[in-house]
Structure formats: structure tokens, C-alpha cells
Amino acid sequence: MKGIVMDTEIRAESPVKYAPRLLGAAFLFVILTSLAGGLLLKSAAGSGSIADVLVNVSQNPTLFRIDILDGLLNSTGIVALAGLLYVVLRQQNKPLARIALGLWLAEAIFYAIIQMGLLALIPLSAEFVAAGAPAGSFYLTLGDFLYNGVYAQGMTIHMWFYCMGGLIWYYLFYRSNYIPRAISLFGLLAVILGLGSVVFQLLGYEVPILVSLPLLPFELAIGAWLLFLGIREQATAVNPSRQPAVQG
Structure with missing residues (x-):
């Protein structure tokens, strides 16, 4: 009776x-939901x-909620x-x-937190309009915090984690030749x-969106x-000296 040699090492690494x-x-999915979210928010x-x-938010609450749902789908897609x-x-x-995985999970978390800030704008906008849109009111202060603070600054921090993780992922792709x-x-x-x-941006400078467009x-x-094409198959030659002997 003869055993059959299985190249389990190569299979495990594939x-x-x-x-x-x-x-x-x-x-x-992630890039398309991101683009859709930007258009919906605008x-x-x-x-x-x-x-x-x-x-505007008070006049378009349904569209605004769809944008938030799109953001949550985007966050899930990042995971x-x-x-x-x-x-x-x-x-x-x-x-x-593993480091890159943790960085992009942090990116997904921050993107979800951003959606919480946007969601809070819906009742705030309704109260602001109901109160007659008073100038210099706390509605504007809170709205500025949620929109320009939680949302805008949150997007900057979210991009930090994306870029740090991306440096690792794309280096590994270069190394793999996949x-x-x-x-x-x-x-x-x-x-x-x-x-x-x-x-x-974190240092307080205005940076045009064209810089991140690539x-x-x-x-x-x-x-x-x-x-459509998958990854390049890397043919690995099996060294006969490393194969276990076939026992009869």
C-alpha cells in the first residue's frame, strides 16, 4: 500500500x-458608495x-437619511x-x-462616527427652522460643531487611517507581483x-481636492x-529534497 504525497504547504499558502x-x-463597492455619498450630501x-x-437639511430629510445609510454601507464595505x-x-x-488591517478598521469606525454627526443634524435642522432660523443662536453653534467639526474634521482623520493603511497594502501588492x-x-x-x-489639513492649511483625486x-x-482578471498565479516549483518519502 502506497501513500500519496500532498503538497499541503503550497496549498496552505495560496x-x-x-x-x-x-x-x-x-x-x-467602496469607491462607488463613496462617490454616491458625496453627491447625495451635496x-x-x-x-x-x-x-x-x-x-437645506430640514427640507431634504429623506435624501439626507439616504446619504447616511450610504455612509454606513461604505463603512461596512471598508471592513x-x-x-x-x-x-x-x-x-x-x-x-x-495585521497593522494595515487595524488601520483600515479604524478608518471604518471613524467613518461610522461621522454618520452619527450627520444624523444628529436632522432633528437640529427641524428645530432651527421651527424656531424661525434665528441668527446667532445655539442652533448654529451646534450645527457648526456637527457639520464642520464631526463631519469635516472626521473625514480628515478618516483619511489619515486610510492613507497609512494604504501605504502598507499597496507596498504588499508591489512586493507580491499579484x-x-x-x-x-x-x-x-x-x-x-x-x-x-x-x-x-491637520496643520491648518487649505488643500485643494485635486491633490487626492488620483x-x-x-x-x-x-x-x-x-x-475581472484576479491575481497572477505564482507557480512554485516543489523541491524534491523537501518532499517526504513515500512509504510502501
């Missing part, structure tokens, strides 16, 4: 079969002074995205992958620009590549 394509779908809250924002990245890239460097290295390098460049933007085509590109 990414889960469908994880790369699920990862691509997760990238696309439509529901508008722009201008905080008084204008409160009036799924981080988990799938860990599954696909952990064999490149498990400690680094996708063309040109895409990985583009991602590293885009996330470095985004991180620089965050640092300058992140959009990158995430669309990596998402589409992984969804």
Missing part, C-alpha cells in the same frame, strides 16, 4: 480561491453658511475590504498585514499625495483588475 475577485468587487445639504445647510486584503496579502508579511507593478506604484504615489494633503482612478483600476 490565497482563498475567490478572495481576489471578491476583493476587486469590494474595492469598486444635494441634501448644499453649500454656504451653516444656516443654509440646516435649512469587508480590509478583511479580504488581509486574506490575499498576509503571506507577503503577516505583521505588516497585479502589474505599475498599478501598485500608482497606488503608492496616490496615497502619498493623499497623506500629504491630510498632514497639511486615488479615484487608482481604486477603480485595481478594483476592475482584481474583479
Whole structure:
């Protein structure tokens, strides 16, 4: 009776079969919900002074709630995205992958907290309008805190965790050669620009949105590549000297 030699080591190190394509779908889901959220928020809250924002929110509460739901879906998508990245890239460097996973989980948490601030604007805006939209009232102070503080500053902190985690994920992609290295390098460049933007914003400088814009085509590109093409299969030659002897 002869045993059969199984290459269990290689099997154990291979990414889960469908994880790369699920990862691509997760990238696309997160970027599309993020874009939809930005459009919904602009439509529901508008722009201008905080008084204008409160009036607009009071007039579009349903649209504003849809935007918040979109934000929660985005936060959930980030959790799924981080988990799938860990599954696909952990064999490149498990400690680094764990750090990146924690950073993107923190990003998801901050994004959820931002939605709490937006949700609180709905009853506040209704009370503000019912009171006759008084100038110099506590409604404006609280509204400014929720919109320009919790939401706007929360987005900056959320981007900090995204960029720090992205530096690790996209380095691991470059190291793995799972996708063309040109895409990985583009991602590293885009996330470095985004991180620089965050640092300058935290220091109190105005930074144009164009600085972070390269992140959009990158995430669309990596998402589409992984969804439709998956990752490059890395053929690993088995060293006969490492194989256990077949016993009769």
C-alpha cells in the first residue's frame, strides 16, 4: 500500500480561491458608495453658511437619511475590504498585514462616527427652522460643531487611517507581483499625495481636492483588475529534497 504525497504547504499558502475577485468587487463597492455619498450630501445639504445647510437639511430629510445609510454601507464595505486584503496579502508579511488591517478598521469606525454627526443634524435642522432660523443662536453653534467639526474634521482623520493603511497594502501588492507593478506604484504615489494633503489639513492649511483625486482612478483600476482578471498565479516549483518519502 502506497501513500500519496500532498503538497499541503503550497496549498496552505495560496490565497482563498475567490478572495481576489471578491476583493476587486469590494474595492469598486467602496469607491462607488463613496462617490454616491458625496453627491447625495451635496444635494441634501448644499453649500454656504451653516444656516443654509440646516435649512437645506430640514427640507431634504429623506435624501439626507439616504446619504447616511450610504455612509454606513461604505463603512461596512471598508471592513469587508480590509478583511479580504488581509486574506490575499498576509503571506507577503503577516505583521505588516495585521497593522494595515487595524488601520483600515479604524478608518471604518471613524467613518461610522461621522454618520452619527450627520444624523444628529436632522432633528437640529427641524428645530432651527421651527424656531424661525434665528441668527446667532445655539442652533448654529451646534450645527457648526456637527457639520464642520464631526463631519469635516472626521473625514480628515478618516483619511489619515486610510492613507497609512494604504501605504502598507499597496507596498504588499508591489512586493507580491499579484497585479502589474505599475498599478501598485500608482497606488503608492496616490496615497502619498493623499497623506500629504491630510498632514497639511491637520496643520491648518487649505488643500485643494485635486491633490487626492488620483486615488479615484487608482481604486477603480485595481478594483476592475482584481474583479475581472484576479491575481497572477505564482507557480512554485516543489523541491524534491523537501518532499517526504513515500512509504510502501
